[in-house]
Structures are given as C-alpha cells and as structure tokens.
Amino acid sequence: MYTGPLRSLIDELGRMPGIGPKSAQRIAFYLLKAPLEDVTRLSNAIVVMKERTTLCSICFNISEGGGLCDVCDDAQRDGSILCIVEDPRDIVAVERTHRFKGRYHVLHGALNPLEGVGPDQLKIAELMERVGNEPIAEVILCTNPNLEGEATAMYLAKLLSRTDVSVTRIASGLPVGGDLEYADELTLGRALDGRTDLTTVRDGSTTI
Amino acid sequence: MYTGPLRSLIDELGRMPGIGPKSAQRIAFYLLKAPLEDVTRLSNAIVVMKERTTLCSICFNISEGGGLCDVCDDAQRDGSILCIVEDPRDIVAVERTHRFKGRYHVLHGALNPLEGVGPDQLKIAELMERVGNEPIAEVILCTNPNLEGEATAMYLAKLLSRTDVSVTRIASGLPVGGDLEYADELTLGRALDGRTDLTTVRDGSTTI
Secondary structure (H helix, E strand, O other), X not given: OOOHHHHHHHHHHHOOOOOOHHHHHHHHHHHHHOOHHHHHHHHHHHHHHHHHEEEOOOOOOEEEOOOOOOOOOOOOOEEEEEEEEXXXXXXXXXXXXXXXXXXEEEOOOOOEHHHOEOHHHXXXXXXXXXXHHOXXXXXXXXXXXXXXXXXXXXXXXXXXXXXXXXEEEOOOOOOOOOOHHHOOHHHHHHHHHOOOOOOOOOOOOOOO | OOOHHHHHHHHHHHOOXXXXXXXXXXXXXXXXXXXXXXXXXXXXXXXXXXXXXXXXOOOOOEEEOOOOOOOOOOOOOEEEEEEEEOOHHHHHHHHHOOOOOEEEEEOOOOOXXXXXXXXXHOOHHXXXXXXXXXXXXXXXXXXXXXXXXXXXXXXHHHHXXXXXXXXXXXXXXXXXXXXXXXXXXXXXXXXXXOOOOOOOOOOOOOOO
16 A cells, blocks of 8 residues: 555564564654654664674674673673573573673574574584683573573583583573462473472572 | 663664564664664665655645655546545555545644644645635545544534535444444444434445
8 A cells, every 4th residue: 555665664664573564554654754863863773783783702792893792891790600691682681680790601592403503503612612711610501491492501511511610500480470370380390390498598689 | 781882773763653672672683683784774764765755735645755645646536525534544544445536635633632733733724725626525524533533523524514515424333343242332322323224225335
C-alpha cells in the first residue's frame, strides 16, 4: 500500500528483531512527523555506533574506538577470576548483580552444530591463550542454562580440566520470587541436585 | 551499563513508539552484528524518507517529492465523493477494503481540546475550501469511532450542514467475526441503533 521512500523505510525497519509490519509502520510515521533534528540524530547514532563500536582485544566485550573495554581497562578488577559469557549483553546482566569483581571473556555464541557453530566459531582458542598467559585461578562458566549453553559449558570444562585453573558453573534452580508449583521439572530437579547445606552456607551476598 | 555510541543508539531507539529498553538493546545489538551495508541502508532509508516524503497539496495524504499523492494523481477516482480521515494510515486501511473509489481528505488529527488540538490545528479550512471548489456530492466522515473522532465528526457534520453536500458517517457496530457475548455495551448499543432493514438491504459489497 505504501510506496517510495516510506515503503523502503518500513521494509528496513521490519527487518529489525521484534519489529513486525505494524510496528514498522508506526515507527515510520512517528519519524515522518518527528522534528528533522531528532530523526537526523537517530540516523547518525546508527552510523556512529557502527563506526565506533569495536570488540575489546582481550575479552571481546564491546569497546569504543578500538580500545580496551571498561572492565579490562579497570585496574581494580580481579584478574584471577574469569567469567565466561556467550554475549556482551550477559556482561551487563552479571554487572547488574554488583557481585562479581573479576574479569570476563565473551565467546560470541554457544556451540550449536545444527547451525554450524563449532569451537572454531567461538573465542575459545583466545580463552585458552588467556588461561595460559594470565594469572587466572578460577573460570566461572556463565553460559546460558539451555541446550547450547550447557553443551558449551561441558566442552569448556573438559578443555580446561587439562589446565590447573578451577572451573565452576553458575547454579541452576528456582528463580528468586518463583513458585514451586509452577516450576518445570528440569529446573526443580536441578534445584534439588544443587541443594546447599544450610549449616555451612556462605553469606548470601558475597562479592567475588 | 552501556556507554558511548552504543548507549546513544539504544537511547535513540528507545524513543520510538512501542520500543522499550529491552527491544532497543536487542535492535542495537542486531545492528552491531549486521553487515555494514544493511545498517547503512537503514540509516539512509530514514534520511531519504524524511527528505522525500511530503504531503499532497490537495488532500494532505503522504506523497513523494512534493507531487500529488497516488489517489489525487489517479484520474479514475471519483471526485464527487470525499472520505475524511484523521491520518494517512487510515487511507491505507480504507483502500485495503477495495470498496471505495472516491477521493480522500486527511485532517492530520482529531479535535482534542485537552491536548490543544482545535479546528485550526486540523486541515478543516482546506476541507471547506475543497467542498466549495470541487464538485463534491457526498462527504463520508471516516474519523475513528472514539471520543475525539466522534467529536470531530460531529463538528464537521455541523460545519458541512451549511453546504449542500450530503454528509454520512461510517457505521459503528459489531466487528465481523465478533461475538455478542464479548461486545462492550456501547458497541452493541450502536449496533442496535444502526440496525438495517433486511427487506431493503443493499448488496453486501457495493463499491462506492
């Protein structure tokens, strides 16, 4: 129904994740009515982000203009403990807990043979190099608790067992505020497996 | 948590209607990983749309590069019947029915005194001028069936009663495929008010 430049914009917007045809239309019309400077700012923000955002040469987190990322650039962070995540967004999630003061390593994906993602497509060789060169004592496998994330964690655990770092995996269990009645059996099973002894339990909010 | 150009882009995306912080993040990361040409195409589409999309000088529908819109440019369309809508998107909705062969007039809004939208903020003077100059026999008030749209329709009906065009309003009633049980009382009331005599009913799918 729409033609010309408006149609092109709706098509381009519709390619974004989570934006269907209706949302794309709504956004296009919003932009049509928005002041020119707002629209220019959006268009520039896209180009500038693409030009300036790079990956940290140490941990492959996102960084700006080719430099190190904020975490690697921070001398206060504990270099002896390394948190392995799938995606830079996972770093933001972990940082939000304010409980982790170590450093990160971003794999940029998880093992997924069906989609052609093997160890060579992930930053695993780079991880092993870091483990060999940096004074790392513990590696926390913080991949997603789904099929691909678990497989990746198992693979890394095996690979890292040849080194002398200690390898841990984040706990699976019921989410805080959750409800036993609505928990799926896998999660509840994991929660049972991972039960902690309350007589020896550590303080609830240690920072590592 | 995010900084620099990525943060700026997430902020800009978050201003779009229907895009919350999570969606903005997801889209920003999608763009970060997308090929440069795809991202450039989006950024250009925004700028080109903004530069090239104008309003039709007759009906204020969207048009391209300062020309007339597709409908006004089409000599086949019936100039004696005018459909009044609030927004260019409403034209697309009416066109999709394939039942209307007349022309349009876009008000660009509806009366809304609380938000400072009075008759002077809408293309009402331009409508009255068209009614005076063009061979218009019927005006269909096709504003939304909500408070503002109804008020606008009532206002226009009063204004147009001084001219000799016939003024009609689109029907309110139950949506096709709807369910009496779930209909709100206003809609069902309107459906009763607007009941049609089946002994004299017109063919169900006339084109006007």
